[in-house]
Amino acid sequence: MLNELGHYALVLALALALVQSTVPLAGARMRDARIMRIADPVAGMVFLLVGLSFAALMVAYVRSDFSLLNVFQNSHSAKPMIFKISGVWGNHEGSMLLWVLILALFSALVAAFGGALPRSLKATVLSVQAWVLVAFLVFILATSNPFVRLSPAPLEGQDLNPILQDIGLAIHPPLLYVGYVGFSIAFSFAVAALIEGRIDAAWARWVRPWTLLAWLFLTLGIAMGSYWAYYELGWGGWWFWDPVENASFMPWLAGTALLHSAIVMEKRDALKIWTILLAILTFSLSLLGTFLVRSGVLTSVHAFATDPTRGVFILGILIVFIGGSFALYAWRAQMLRPGGLFAPISREGALVLNNLFLTAACATVLVGTLYPLVLEALTGEKISVGAPFFNLTFGPLMIPLLMAVPFGPMLAWKRGDLFAVAQRLWVALVAALVTVAVVAWLAGNTHLLAALGIGLAVWLMAGALTEPLVRAKVGREAFGTSVRRLVGLPRSAFGTMLGHFALGMTLFGIVASSAFESERIVVMTPGETIEIAGSRLTFEGMVAEIGPNYRQEVGVFRSVRGGRAAEMRPAKRIYTARQMPTTEAAIRTHGLSQLYLSLGDAKEGGAIVVRAYDKPFVLLIWLGAVVMALGGLVSLSDRRLRVGAPRPAAKRASGARTA
Amino acid sequence: MTRKQRRLTFIGVIGAVLACAVGLVFAAMGDKVAFFKTPSELATMTPDPGKRIRLGGLVEDGSLDRGTDTTVRFRVTDLNDAVTVSYTGILPDLFREGQGVVAEGILQPDGTFRADSVLARHDESYMPKEVADALKEQNHYFESETLTQ
Incomplete structure (x- = not known):
């Protein structure tokens, strides 16, 4: 019943999306505010209907309703609840439904928060958005319907591809x-x-x-x-x-x-x-x-x-x-x-x-x-x-x-002075050059490119920090004054700083983890110990375990680094429903670096092939992305964007410089 | 700067960057791409240490020699011809005899193939597309067997 409701909601969403794609546009052409205003409730309804349809599919997954072909093909009753839910978008049909749900969400958001937009622009935007909606709703209903039924309903599903679990x-x-x-x-x-x-x-x-x-x-x-x-x-x-x-x-x-x-x-x-x-x-x-x-x-x-x-x-x-x-x-x-x-x-x-x-x-x-x-x-x-x-x-x-990158935010609008900017960036430049020298000295001549790469990363990070400091005139005026200036800078300035700084972090992680990675592929017998980049790794033996929808062979390792011991448990899993093996790596994080361990084939006498990596600063790659997104969030919270409707007077008063 | 000079500067810089990009792409197309070959095609080739090749086919039944160290050997066949592949490292989870495989590496002077990466299927209903196509051409492939979901 619920499945049919989900299917029906999707069809209804298509019908309303057709209205949204044409009527507000016609209203905008005729300059009729009443017709244009139809766009807002319709966009909201389309979102609710697609949401209802998505929720119906999710319920089918949670209940393991194998009368739906989609659920049968991608789920299993023994699958942990979190993967039953995530399994909704772990397949073609469900992921397209999620695609359309987000599309509808965005048009509903414009309808709800676009109050400051000129009436006709808003109506036209919502209509264009609905064209995309119509196209993809037809696509789902015609070729990728997640609500296709199976009769008779199978007793058990085929499970989700294990690497997606x-x-x-x-x-x-x-x-x-x-x-x-x-x-x-x-x-x-x-x-x-x-x-x-x-x-x-x-x-x-x-x-x-x-x-x-x-x-x-x-x-x-x-x-x-x-x-x-x-x-x-x-x-x-x-x-x-x-x-x-x-x-x-x-x-x-x-x-x-x-x-x-x-x-x-x-x-x-x-x-x-x-x-x-x-x-x-x-x-x-x-x-x-x-x-x-x-x-x-x-x-x-x-x-x-x-x-x-x-x-x-x-x-x-x-x-x-x-x-x-x-x-x-x-x-x-x-x-x-x-x-x-x-x-x-x-x-x-x-x-x-x-x-x-x-x-x-x-x-x-x-x-x-x-x-x-x-x-x-x-x-x-x-x-x-x-x-x-x-x-x-x-x-x-x-x-x-x-x-x-560091030059950009410091140049003036219309006509900038490259030389003056370079002078302000000298601290960053010196930091970068010192880094190159130190890394090249520590790592030897063979890693000259890596040294330059890390120097570039430091240049980016130091350059990003320089900009708000220069703007607040830190070191040129009384400390209190410059702190007040710094706090008073628009949020978007900090967004820029974070975004550009994060780029340096990611680059640092990429260069350091690929240039200074240690890798060892060895055959280990129980009791054997190897050394990799300052870690001692002892293989203690294999243990068999049974999970909810898989069984696994776990390699138990003891890793000692700087006097601190930890257990690492890489595994080879077999997911029972599909008889599909996967490899589960074990990762030990030390600082921003990681020791990475995965298992290969078993050899005679309880020996096993082990692949061990030490990846210095690898976490910076993803931390950089997180900080970058944070920069975006900070910039998004800028008053200028929150206030919305720009008025020339307000623009001049805030005097915000942004990049 | 006059308006014209400004415009020329912009056009000059844009042209230079795009020229660099196009140049790089052509340079990389020359020797940084790997060509897909079947064992039969490989048999007719002369070894070139600078040329990367993707070798695709089925892992021959009974050919897998895991050895005692971390180097494994197996034969890749298209059911007409077969070539011996050596690979140091961990084979993918879904690597199995009789199944499709793609090995990327370099053809050695002795006619064997030295792989630096081996790809098998992502799940049980998937065969590397290149392998499926190559086998299809030689009529050794049955659609219903592998590509159904």
């Missing part, structure tokens, strides 16, 4: 989707601006918080996915340049560029046409990512099912939305009045440089991701583009950008 999976997709789908708002605003033929600094001020929100969730989602792959797949790697990872990374790169270009538009009324294009591009890349992951053109842990009709359907959605929005852009973009002028050396210039490098880097990732698909389609030749390609293309494009 992890707390990481409970968190990673929702975060990622909020990011991915959140960019739809920027897209809807861009398309609405093109339809209205009007765009100004206020537009950027409305779009920026939504973009920031989506961006910070995407940042967390990518980091979470990376950490999950790191501990769950048992290879100790945290980024594989897998097409599916790239699919989430490309919108992040474009979204980061969008965040920065929207600042120029908001503050200086410039780069309007480019910002609109970026907003369209960012969401197009999100759609492309959805296509790559969901269509089955790629095989990966994310491609749950390979059904060609779905691929063709999403490709259709992709072509209509990307093609349509670009056509609209080509047709209407000239109507937008170009904005103010600025010198190449200026805050605007620095932000243009940021955009240039980010989009170029994004383009190389796009080429690397799509080239194998295109080549295979054209010539039948199969190639694989992996880390070596991206290290050679993406890496060199990032280095000049990272070197320039």
Whole structure:
């Protein structure tokens, strides 16, 4: 009964989404406020209905209702409750439903909190948002219905893919989707601006918080996915340049560029046409990512099912939305009045440089991701583009950008003085150079590149800290005065500082953990001890255990480091329902570094292959992402964005400088 | 700076960065991508130590030699030809004889294949796409057997 209700709610949501996609738009054209106002309650209703449908599916999972094909294929009655719930989005149908739920949530949020928006812009935005909703609701109902019934209902389910039975999976997709789908708002605003033929600094001020929100969730989602792959797949790697990872990374790169270009538009009324294009591009890349992951053109842990009709359907959605929005852009973009002028050396210039490098880097990732698909389609030749390609293309494009980051926020608008900024950054520069020297001296000449990389990370971190200090005139005025100035800085200044500082943290983690990693692959017999990077590791033997829906062979190890002992328990598991083995790594964290242990094959005489890594500062990679998202949150709490409707007088009074 | 000079500066910088990006992509396309080969194709190739290859096929039944140290040996077959692969490290969880596998590495002068990474399936209903396609071409592949969910 509840299942039918969920199904019905989804159909009803589609009907209402059709209303939302047309009526408010017509109202905006006719300038009839009553018709436009329909958008708000309808958007709310669509969200409630999709939410009801999602809740119905969740109840089916919690109750292990195997009369639903979807539940039968992806759940098991013995599965722990948390994975019954997360299993809702651990499969194609459920994850698409989550996608649409978040899409509907965002349009409901605009309806609820967009009170300061001009009436017709809001109506148009909600209509555009509903076009995407309609497309994906039809997709779900026509090709990926999670409410398909089975008769007779089986007694037991087939269980969820074991590597997805992890707390990481409970968190990673929702975060990622909020990011991915959140960019739809920027897209809807861009398309609405093109339809209205009007765009100004206020537009950027409305779009920026939504973009920031989506961006910070995407940042967390990518980091979470990376950490999950790191501990769950048992290879100790945290980024594989897998097409599916790239699919989430490309919108992040474009979204980061969008965040920065929207600042120029908001503050200086410039780069309007480019910002609109970026907003369209960012969401197009999100759609492309959805296509790559969901269509089955790629095989990966994310491609749950390979059904060609779905691929063709999403490709259709992709072509209509990307093609349509670009056509609209080509047709209407000239109507937008170009904005103010600025010198190449200026805050605007620095932000243009940021955009240039980010989009170029994004383009190389796009080429690397799509080239194998295109080549295979054209010539039948199969190639694989992996880390070596991206290290050679993406890496060199990032280095000049990272070197320039500390300069950006310190340059003045319109016309900046590079020399004066360099003078203020001398402390950061000295810190970076000293770091390079120290690391090179400690690690030897073979690690010169690593030393430079860590120096660059320190440059980023020190440079980020310099900016608010310089603005508060610390050391130039009385201490009390500068502290008061520092506290009085707008929150967005601290957001910038945190974001750029975090970039340094992540870079530090990446360079240190890959250059100074120790790896040992050895065969160990019980009682044997090995040394790895200052840790003593003793293999005590294997123990058999039985879990709720698996059995496992646990290797019991004692690791001693700096006089402190701890037990580490890497395991090989067999999930009974699917008879599928997985490797569970054991991780011991010391400071920001980690000792990583995973098991290989058993040999004769109780011996086993052990792979041990010591990864110095590896935690900084993900901590950096968390701090980056925190920076986004701090920036989001800036009074300027909370207050919403910008009035010229208020703008002048706050006098906020932002980057 | 006049308006024209400013515009030229921007266009110059944008052009330079894009040229760098395109140059890098072409340089990397040349030698940083790995080509997918089947054992039959590999048999006709001359070893080139600079060329990365993805070798795909089935793990031949009874060919897995786990040895006593951390290096394992097995044969990858497309049912026409087979090649010996050596790999140091831990094999993926789903590595099994008779199942699909993709090994990435370099063809050695002695005709064996030295792999630095081995990929097996992600779950029991998945066969590496490249392997499935290659086997399909040689009519050794039955759709119903593996690709059903």
